[in-house]
Amino acid sequence: MVKRLSVVDVDRCVGCQACMFACARQLGHGGLDGACIHVRSAGGIRKGFVVIVCRACPDPPCARVCPTDALRPREERGVRLKADLCIGCGNCVQACPFGAVLWDREQNKPQICVYCGYCASYCPYEVIALEEVEPIRTTEEMPHAAP
Amino acid sequence: MLPHDPLCRVLYVDLARRRSWVEERTDLFAETLGGAGVGIRLLDEECPPGADPLGPENPIILTVGPLVGLFPVASKTVAMFKSPHTGNLGESHAGGRSAVALRMAGYGAAVIRGASPTPIYLVIEEGQVHFRDAAALWGMHSSYTAGSVLRKRESGSGMRSIMRIGRAGERLVSYACVITETYRHFGRLGFGAVWGSKRLKAIVVSGKRSLPVADRRAYRQTYDRIFQAATQSELMKKYHDLGTAMNVEPLNSIGGLPTRNLQSGQFEGAAAISGERLAEDYLGRRVACAHCPVACIHLAALRLPYPNDPYFYKTVMLGYDHEPIYATGSLLGLDDVPGMLQLMDEIEVQGLDVMSAGVALAWATEAQERGIITPQETDGLVLSFGQAQPYIEAVRRIVSQPTDFYRALAQGVEHAASLYGGVEFALAFGGNEMPGYHTGPACHVGYLTAARHSHLDSAGYSLDQQAVQTGADLIPKDVADALLAEERWRQVLTSLVICLFARSVYSPEVVLQALSSTGHNWSEDGLDKLGADILRRKYKFKQREGFSAAELRVPQRILETSAPAGPFDEAFIREAIARYETQVKSHHSGESKR
Numbered sequence: 160m161v162k163r164l165s166v167v168d169v170d171r172c173v174g175c176q177a178c179m180f181a182c183a184r185q186l187g188h189g190g191l192d193g194a195c196i197h198v199r200s201a202g203g204i205r206k207g208f209v210v211i212v213c214r215a216c217p218d219p220p221c222a223r224v225c226p227t228d229a230l231r232p233r234e235e236r237g238v239r240l241k242a243d244l245c246i247g248c249g250n251c252v253q254a255c256p257f258g259a260v261l262w263d264r265e266q267n268k269p270q271i272c273v274y275c276g277y278c279a280s281y282c283p284y285e286v287i288a289l290e291e292v293e294p295i296r297t298t299e300e301m302p303h304a305a306p
Numbered sequence: 307m308l309p310h311d312p313l314c315r316v317l318y319v320d321l322a323r324r325r326s327w328v329e330e331r332t333d334l335f336a337e338t339l340g341g342a343g344v345g346i347r348l349l350d351e352e353c354p355p356g357a358d359p360l361g362p363e364n365p366i367i368l369t370v371g372p373l374v375g376l377f378p379v380a381s382k383t384v385a386m387f388k389s390p391h392t393g394n395l396g397e398s399h400a401g402g403r404s405a406v407a408l409r410m411a412g413y414g415a416a417v418i419r420g421a422s423p424t425p426i427y428l429v430i431e432e433g434q435v436h437f438r439d440a441a442a443l444w445g446m447h448s449s450y451t452a453g454s455v456l457r458k459r460e461s462g463s464g465m466r467s468i469m470r471i472g473r474a475g476e477r478l479v480s481y482a483c484v485i486t487e488t489y490r491h492f493g494r495l496g497f498g499a500v501w502g503s504k505r506l507k508a509i510v511v512s513g514k515r516s517l518p519v520a521d522r523r524a525y526r527q528t529y530d531r532i533f534q535a536a537t538q539s540e541l542m543k544k545y546h547d548l549g550t551a552m553n554v555e556p557l558n559s560i561g562g563l564p565t566r567n568l569q570s571g572q573f574e575g576a577a578a579i580s581g582e583r584l585a586e587d588y589l590g591r592r593v594a595c596a597h598c599p600v601a602c603i604h605l606a607a608l609r610l611p612y613p614n615d616p617y618f619y620k621t622v623m624l625g626y627d628h629e630p631i632y633a634t635g636s637l638l639g640l641d642d643v644p645g646m647l648q649l650m651d652e653i654e655v656q657g658l659d660v661m662s663a664g665v666a667l668a669w670a671t672e673a674q675e676r677g678i679i680t681p682q683e684t685d686g687l688v689l690s691f692g693q694a695q696p697y698i699e700a701v702r703r704i705v706s707q708p709t710d711f712y713r714a715l716a717q718g719v720e721h722a723a724s725l726y727g728g729v730e731f732a733l734a735f736g737g738n739e740m741p742g743y744h745t746g747p748a749c750h751v752g753y754l755t756a757a758r759h760s761h762l763d764s765a766g767y768s769l770d771q772q773a774v775q776t777g778a779d780l781i782p783k784d785v786a787d788a789l790l791a792e793e794r795w796r797q798v799l800t801s802l803v804i805c806l807f808a809r810s811v812y813s814p815e816v817v818l819q820a821l822s823s824t825g826h827n828w829s830e831d832g833l834d835k836l837g838a839d840i841l842r843r844k845y846k847f848k849q850r851e852g853f854s855a856a857e858l859r860v861p862q863r864i865l866e867t868s869a870p871a872g873p874f875d876e877a878f879i880r881e882a883i884a885r886y887e888t889q890v891k892s893h894h895s896g897e898s899k900r
Binding site for chain 1 (some may be wrong): 378414464514517518525526537594595597603824
């Protein structure tokens with residue numbers, strides 16, 4: 160089994176953004192820079208909130224459009240960033256239909272969720288959770304595995 | 307302060323010349339933390355003596371504090387200005403995303419000077435300020451719509467605050483508010499009219515930056531301690547469950563809920579407008595300010611039919627709290643909940659301070675009942691306790707001002723009563739309308755003496771309620787001293803811009819830990835002295851602008867209607883006020899030691 164971050168019930172979200180601050184705190188600082196999870200209103204607070212997380216896709220579109228293989232499919236699911244290969248083209252941002260590839264403007268590189276679940280431990284209302292899912296593939300089956 | 311902390315950056319904006327610049331004011335923040343402390347210092351610098359509150363010389367000052375963006379529930383922005391409502395110190399606090407957005411944009415404060423010749427809105431981003439035309443937004447019917455337009459037009463969703471005024475602010479109603487994130491407000495003392503006088507429709511602030519910490523381990527430990535307390539304490543749970551509306555029933559049961567212009571402290575319809583009933587029948591969503599896990603903001607979902615169009619409905623989502631329920635419910639004798647909620651909604655659409663609006667309507671109702679004013683003054687409306695529709699119509703007229711009477715009412719109850727009479731039942735304190743507690747003498751001494759004339763300054767209602775519980779007699783001197791000690795400590799909390807609902811979470815010890823882990827060196831003694839000093843500065847400003855404790859009017863009505871903490875007379879109030887005034891100016895803060 161592998162783990163990914165999952166939005167369990169977005170209707171319980173109160174928009175406190177404690178998850179975003181937690182993610183940034185993991186990097187050793189305060190504020191919001193570097194957060195890989197994003198909470199915004201669904202078109203005004205009266206309509207509730209949208210919680211954007213990396214879904215750890217089995218065949219991640221963000222990796223498919225990376226020209227330098229800096230974003231590589233993780234074994235089983237999701238992606239991993241090899242920052243030294245990234246040229247900051249931003250194709251990955253465009254490719255993700257959820258807008259879950261957030262951008263580090265200082266480094267000019269994507270911010271990629273590592274599925275640590277730290278954010279979920281600060282969600283007071285069980286909106287998000289680290290979830291165990293079936294691995295979609297083995298290393299041999301990976302679409303972009305080296306020949 | 308740590309070297310890369312942007313807190314000391316003050317953004318200056320000149321609306322007349324459409325210029326902006328940043329000044330580093332490290333000393334200001336090192337000496338007074340932020341929030342209220344920095345706010346009053348900047349007001350002293352910016353606001354000339356005798357300034358016209360609606361003139362270009364009156365500044366708009368917005369400040370945040372060192373813990374914003376670093377710790378939970380440090381979520382308020384302090385606004386400082388000269389109030390067009392009282393003609394004196396104007397200070398109003400709001401949450402929403404305002405504080406986090408301003409801090410994340412890289413500023414500790416913003417000072418907005420001058421007046422724009424044409425309607426304008428500001429977009430404040432990291433390193434950039436844009437002046438945008440707001441001519442098309444000016445005069446728009448609903449404050450909600452103005453927010454929706456800006457939400458679409460500007461970027462930064464999830465990272466921004468959209469502060470705006472409604473038509474009440476544009477038309478300079480002296481108790482117009484500034485709305486942020488639709489459901490939070492710089493509610494009191496007419497901040498919205500100051501914006502209107504500058505033709506400033508809105509400010510959009512956004513940013514997403516990192517903030518340095520001094521000691522990562524200590525920072526995380528302190529964070530976790532505060533987070534745990536904020537999410538698990540009983541009080542915080544109550545704020546989450548029922549919100550401030552939890553106060554309605556208990557307050558009513560002891561006879562402290564102002565009813566029908568405070569002709570009574572008990573409302574027979576209290577159960578209908580209680581936090582419990584509203585939650586069960588109307589609660590549609592709970593939301594939070596940025597970086598506050600408590601989520602005390604309660605939104606009612608009100609489904610309304612169109613009277614002449616079968617099966618046509620709209621669903622309105624509107625925020626409710628204890629104060630709006632008091633001001634549009636018990637004080638107006640309204641237990642018709644849909645009617646009360648529609649009145650609240652209209653006040654929101656127009657952008658008025660709900661508390662002042664409710665008190666103004668309550669006074670007008672009693673004045674009409676007594677024949678002081680007639681339907682000629684009210685433009686044909688018959689105001690009557692318990693009837694929502696005329697109140698909704700009256701709110702629109704307070705803003706559109708079709709008659710001299712509404713022009714007067716648009717300047718508050720003190721002003722209207724000074725012209726028409728009925729001053730003895732005009733519920734204003736230092737020119738500001740009454741909050742929703744009639745618990746005993748301490749709450750009223752608090753409204754009169756407190757720097758903002760707010761119940762949140764010194765929590766007199768809490769002293770009264772303690773007296774009710776213990777059966778102890780209140781003594782003027784003790785009341786004054788206790789209020790002063792509380793108000794001094796609250797200067798520290800509001801300089802850190804910690805939400806006062808979390809005051810029990812942020813004990814002096816926790817405050818010091820939070821500060822030291824993020825590079826600010828303070829002692830408990832230093833904080834105490836700072837609190838006393840800030841309050842002294844506020845009083846100095848107030849006296850400079852003509853405030854005199856001895857000349858404060860004590861509304862006769864509060865002495866006539868029995869209060870839970872027992873009867874009290876004007877002599878009690880006068881003695882407490884005099885004591886307070888002597889002590890607040892005292893340079894020895896020893897008595898404020900906690």
